[in-house]
Every structure is written in C-alpha cells, then in structure tokens.
Amino acid sequence: MPLKPLTALKARKSPRQARSEATVDAIFEATIQVLISQGVQRMTTTRVAERAGVSVGTMYQYFPHKEALLYAVIERYLGEVANAVEACCQENVGQSIALASDALVSAYISAKSKHAEASRALYLASAELAVADLVNSVFDRFQDSTTRLLSSVPDARFQDIDGVAFTLLASLTGATRVVFENSPTPETIEKFRQRMMAMCRAFLQDASDKPSTEAQ
Numbered sequence: 001m002p003l004k005p006l007t008a009l010k011a012r013k014s015p016r017q018a019r020s021e022a023t024v025d026a027i028f029e030a031t032i033q034v035l036i037s038q039g040v041q042r043m044t045t046t047r048v049a050e051r052a053g054v055s056v057g058t059m060y061q062y063f064p065h066k067e068a069l070l071y072a073v074i075e076r077y078l079g080e081v082a083n084a085v086e087a088c089c090q091e092n093v094g095q096s097i098a099l100a101s102d103a104l105v106s107a108y109i110s111a112k113s114k115h116a117e118a119s120r121a122l123y124l125a126s127a128e129l130a131v132a133d134l135v136n137s138v139f140d141r142f143q144d145s146t147t148r149l150l151s152s153v154p155d156a157r158f159q160d161i162d163g164v165a166f167t168l169l170a171s172l173t174g175a176t177r178v179v180f181e182n183s184p185t186p187e188t189i190e191k192f193r194q195r196m197m198a199m200c201r202a203f204l205q206d207a208s209d210k211p212s213t214e215a216q
Helices: 018-038 046-051 054-061 067-090 095-113 118-125 132-152 161-180 186-205
Strands: none
Touching: 018 046, 018 054, 018 067, 018 118, 046 054, 046 067, 054 095, 067 095, 067 118, 095 118, 095 132, 095 161, 095 186, 118 161, 118 186, 132 161
C-alpha cells in the first residue's frame, strides 16, 4: 500500500452531534473487528461499512478512503494510551522511584492490553501508513509526563532527566510492541509486565545520582 501524504489521511469531517459520534464509534469498532478477522490487506471500507451497519455513502462522509479511516482509528487509539499514561503520571507525583516506575510501566501495558487484539492489529496497520507524526506526538506526551513524574520523586535525582525518560520509554514501548505483535496470552502479558517493572525500576535506580535504598 503506497504511503499517502499526511493531508490525504485526514478525515473529511468530525462528528459534531451525539448521533454522528455514535456512527463514527461504530465505524471505528467495525474497523478493528475487520482488521482482526481479515487483516489490513483484505480490509476495505465496504467491509467496514457492512460490519458497522452503515452505508458506504455515510462512511465516505467522514473517511474518503481506507487509509484515512485507519489513520483516524490509530489516532484515537494512541490518544487513549497517551491519556492513560498522563493520568498515571499525574496520580503518582511524589511517589518513590520504585512505586512511580512500577505505576508507569503497569499503566502503559494495561492500556495496551485493554484491547490486546486491537493493539496487534493496529501495530500491523501502522506499518502501512505515514503515521510518524502521530507516533512522535504521542511519544512527546509520554516524555513530558514521565519527565515531570521523575522530577517529583523524593528518593532519586537525574542529571540528564530527559535522556533517562527517553531511554525508559523507548525500552518500554519497543518491548511492548514486540510482545503484542506476537499474539500474547493474558499469562504472557502478566509475566512481561512483572519483568518490565523490575527492569525499568533497576534502570532508574542505576541512572539516579541518589540510588534508592527502598527494599525491592
């Protein structure tokens, strides 16, 4: 699938009324279902419209083609993950480095595992689109909220806090993608969560100028 320029991926219009929002929600849900059952290559706007119970004409009012629809679904999905991470960071301001790290890791993995099959499907779909702008924007949100969280912990200090936050997030997001692209079971996800919490906690304590003495 040739990559389209960013302007070609934008939705034609945004829903402004409750009924329109419900229609778009149904289209998004149908998109995920078709991606899971058919795969990105076999997905078509006609199949999505049929699954959503809307006409193709209604579909085209919002999304002019398949790529625009996928872009919109990925944008919403990434936004929900970013919201979860930001909320977690805000809720854990002032916690110890161990508790803050564990909470961040768990919140990110929980956001991904909330719809595990959808996560895998959208990872695959994102490879077909020019979504670097979305990914970079969301990562910036992760970076900002994580930096604020790390700056608030009482038992650790970081000379290069931006670099530490970037390394932590790159490790977490990259490893999580590999796991979800391989159709993990709930048990696999939980084991991965525990191992990532231990790894990230150890990394932050090692990177700190004032290592935590809290028992692990």
